[in-house]
Amino acid sequence: MFPRPGRDVGFPVAGCALLFAVFLAGGLIYESFQGRAAERLVTVMLIDAIIVLGIQIYVGNTGVLSFGHIGFGAIAGYAFAVFAISPEEKLKRIPDAPFGLNDVLLNPALAVAVAIGVTVLVALVVGIGLARSGAESGAVAATVITLALLFVTHEVARNWPDLTGGNRAGLTFKVGAALDSRLPIYLCLLGALIVARLFAQSRSGKLAVAAREDNLAARAMGVNPLVQQTAALLISVAVVSVGSSLRVYENGSILPDDFFFNYTLLTLAMLIVGGRNSVTGALVGVAVMTIGRELARRLGQDGFEVFGLGLDAAPLDWIFRENLQTVFLGLAMLGFMIFRSEGLLGDWELDSWLWRLWHRRKPETQPEPLAEVAPVGLHAEVPHEGAALEAGDIVVDFGGFRALDGAGLSVAPDEVVGLIGPNGAGKTTLVNVITGMVEPAEGWFRLGERELTAAPSHEIARAGLLRTFQNLRLFDALTVRQNVELAGRVAARHRPGRHPQADALIGEAGLWDVRDRRARELDYGSARRLELARAAAMAPTYLLLDEPTSGMSDAESNEMIRRIRHMAAAVDAGVLVIDHDLNFITGISDRIYVLDQGQVISVGTPDEVQADPAVRAAYLGAESDTQT
Amino acid sequence: MLEVEGLTARYGSIAALRGAALSVGSGEVVGLIGPNGAGKTTLLSSIAGLLSPAEGRVTFEGKDITGRSPEQLLRSGVALVPEHRRIFADLTVEENLRIGGVTVPAAKRAELLDEMAERFVVLKEKWDVPAGYLSGGEAQQLAIGRALMSAPRLLMMDEPSLGLAPVLVDLVFELIGTLRDQGRTLLVVEQNAARMLEVSDRAYVLRSGEVVASGTGRELSQRDDLFDTFVGSVVAPDEGLPAAGSPVANGAGGGTA
């Protein structure tokens, strides 16, 4: 099922080739008008594009802002330089180079490979700290670490002259001043485009995006964001390393300041302006910012006056030109952040657009009409493992407030069990405990023989406990189909047996007509059904549904009941459903647990529970002495 | 005093309120009851300015206060005791109370602070303790005291008995009764319907974002279908509401005393 050769490989590669062609053609046309003066501008733009694409792989897919990629670039640049410079040259620049590096000489291609290796190794170490602190203290902490990395590489480069030539001298080398031919740059840019685009379409990329959209929901679906973010970082850093090596090669030298704040600003501004969540956007950003900067430069060059302050004195001219560009960059970044933070293109991709155009002409046929055929498309015949979900003695304290006080329950594989209770009874907390999102002070729970009490959320999900959320947690920027397919990808790796077809589930949820809409555009009922379909796509052993009908009218609720039953039966899952609505629970449940004050106060069939005076007391708050 | 007309509010795409309307007269204690998810909290949040309603109008003392920010609203004389109490755990009891009085002049604040110390004896004992160490009941008293520090003309409470042990629930309703005896105007959202009806002059029943019933506490507490409204049961219970038998004093003081 994944990857689909046309959608996930063919179109993206073709789209990248097209993008590359247009981008390059633009550069070459400008060059043909401006002559040799523009040659270097275009070369620089091509190399910038490689680096920006590299950054996009991480920032776009994980949503974590990184200032550190240029720091990684510096590491790669120095590694490349040290290995590519001839020993004679090194003897002049860095006679005391450590580790016997003085005698080493590799051809440029090999030196790039070494640069990638060294940088990726550093990235691996940094990446673990990054992912861990990011998971614990939010993306802000991760960003600060990347900033510190940038700063520290700069400091080390300045203060380790034995290796880097230090602040003044730098490393200079001649392999023909500049590249003899642009062919390697072309190939690398095309390669970077394809890598960036294919990563976004890959399993890893999709899962990283899921975690970007909603970290908690991703974990509840069996995604381990730490792994995906690290994968994105490593690939991203590898691409940046290639670009940085080329940059050093092209410049013929490297100084600490080449890979520092100004270049970080430039590359980030390019990424932000174009649209960080899109490969196409990154490339557009490079083009737009290069044009803008070129304009700013030429305005400065011609003695242009700003606010009456013309700096036509010759010695100041270059400062003025340089700085006008920086002002332009800073303002562009500020402006986009304040007025259009998603950039020019948002997450628009050329090849996805082409794909949709293509399919508008050849409309998809709905695989099966809704309810009748759906069970056939799903795997009704696979025998379940017969694992019961059991939990007991669960205690949760929030500060001084005891949310759960020895609660427990058990659900058999083909049972539908309701969990009701008044507001604040601890229903959601119980589901949070069972899905690993709240750590209980005491208690245990297991699925069949498997003890899950201390397991992280994503492992619990992979074991087969899939939940929905009371306040809806969808991957908002993804389409209906992508939401469901994503779960399918996780299932394909971690859930044994056959899996329900994504399209069949979408049909079953009544979402076929809106399958290409973004989740955030759905109306409330559809969003609820999508969340259900997404959980079902994991082929769960148990579906844990937290208030699936809250906010729905009675008619909508009844429709939802029918779908839940049908879908659970189709994917052969047991169901634990939280609700406050006894009518709804009666319609769907075989047995009901009633929770109050963190304890189970009643268990039984719907009729038994309804007749239980303790339940009435809990709901209406009657005096306890009226109970019998 | 407070008039709410045709209030519609959405959380994203969720229509949590569909044209809800209610009114609170000066000196009245009005209950707002209904099942979980009925839109009670949304209604209070919309009045308090935490949410801007999509449609509808809220007027207080004749002034249109629709869409005002919470800080403006407090200055107009409307205070809210939020759901889950939301006390500042790192601030001491005294500091929590003082922040409640941020809008009143310093002299008045000191006066109110003394009044709270007198009224809430348990809090007086823990005056300098970070509020995070309070028990649920104490925290609820603190939350109410904090709201009273702004000397509001209308006090709204969101689920004041939520998550409290029965004996503390008694305490909260006793407090509501006391406030009512002092002639304060209250609008209280409560899941604990029977107890709420005992202490309210009037009440509204909210379900699926709409007001489905209203009346005096006595009228509502004698309706057998109330349990059904709450739990959505189609099977009518064969006995009357347990609370219906208990004496509900409609005009005079709190029923629980």
Place this chain on the structure above:
Amino acid sequence: MTELAQNLIDGLGRGSIYALLALGVAVVFGVMHLLNFAHGELITVGGYVALWTLGAGWSWYIVTPLIVLSAVLTSLAIERVAFSRVRGSSDFTLLLTSFGVHFVISAIFLLYVSASVKPFDRPSWVTNTYSVGPLNIEVYDTVVIVVTVLTLIGTTLLLQRTMFGLSLRAAAADFDTARLMGVRSDTVIRGAFALSGLLAGIAGVFWLMRAGSISPSAGITPMLKGVLAALIGGLGSLRGAVIGGLVLGLAEVLLRSRLPDSIASLTEGVVFLLIALLFIFRPQGLVTVKHAVRV
């Protein structure tokens, strides 16, 4: 032993400045969830004020309050022009906005002043030392430590005893509830920026006295130290920020004197490595701040 004591004093001097910077960063982070990468620019502005006023022959006694004042005003201006427009935006937007502000300010100095490093006179006593037994103590360090302690006491009093301080702490803990209590968001956010500017201004005076020069990019290092210290201490915790600053200062001084000569110049790298290790084993920083997440 003597060396250790010496290091501790030096480290406290350095750490005090970091603590002031980190506290300023943490105050703003608390109310707005904004990590202000433009925090260092407050010092840059102060630096140019120092350059021009000292150049005009004014004494440090007059210049010092001017530096502090300029930092406060700059902080308020930045809030007004840029940050007030992105209140409540995503972390990503907030971070990049402050990054953009940093660049625009330094570019303005580049454009209208100069890219080069401009020296100015340091107060004569900065390099003086006095001896206590075997220890050589810099007058400068002494002044820094004393003023920092006084500033921290003042800040604590402000936060504990005034209605503004109380509002600030309440807003940092739970912004919406603070608004429900009638705390005005404008007041508290602008107040936080003013306080942040004040702290940066005081730290800036010391920073500039020691540096004796200013350039458009001079704000980067103090900003980074402040932000890192706030992070080490645990983002969102004011006490953590102060602790983080002191720890960072001590670590730098101790490492620089203890590391073998060959890598002593790489102290920054080693410190970063230690910070990375800290975050691998204690990702929430030194002081834990509880964030309630409702599922």
